[in-house]
Amino acid sequence: MKLYTYYRSSAAYRVRIALNLKGLTVDQIPVHLSRNGGEQRTDAYREINPNALVPSLEDNGAVINQSLAIIEYLDEAYPQVPLLPGSAADRAHLRAIALTIACDIHPLQNLRVLTYLARELHADEEARNTWFRHWVKNGLEAVERMVVRGKPGKFTVADTPTLADIFIVPQLANARRVNADLSGMPTLLRIEANCQALPAFQRAAPGAQPDAE
Secondary structure, three states, rough: OEEEEOOOOOOHHHHHHHHHHOOOOEEEEEEOOHHHHOHHOHHHHHHHHOOOOOEEEEEEEEEEOOOOHHHHHHHHOHHHHOOOOOHHHHHHHHHHHHHHHHHHHHHHHHHHHHHHHHHOOOOOHHHEEEEEEEHHHHHHHHHHHHHHHHOOOOOOOOOOOOHHHHHHEEEEEEEHHOOOOOOOOHHHHHHHHHHHOOOOHHHHHHHOOOOOO
């Protein structure tokens, strides 16, 4: 199994957490997103991921892109330590949280969006960070309300980390990079602290990766 990753990518961070929770071993292949114009833009890597994004996973001859698709694949192919437990309604709740982060928050603070703001719209660093802070705070406050409505336990659902926790922790890390206001999400911060006490989350952290700078 191979994981094409970049230490600072929150999407790759999600997959690393999932792999660790399931106890799966993977060969990490770093793809630096800014060196030499971005290694993800090479023809060789576009054969692996046409969108020129990380992460990508290779397993048993399959190549899978998009973090949510990768994690759901891992949950189906390696069902030990399920990441989507419970009833159909429970699983829909977890997917809704993950999709809110993956589809509503993350795209607006993705590197290629921030690069476009700088190059094409001439937004300086402070303007870009203001944009980043606005959308991440707005989105995470919505996630806070979703989690509270679901009556969380130690983690988003009960006392075992699931798909939602895998998405929440990297997004909070992204928010801190631009000093976003996290005061409106105490439940997420409590869950994050419980996650960060687990070795699976610690080993997946950006600073713990072999390509960390």
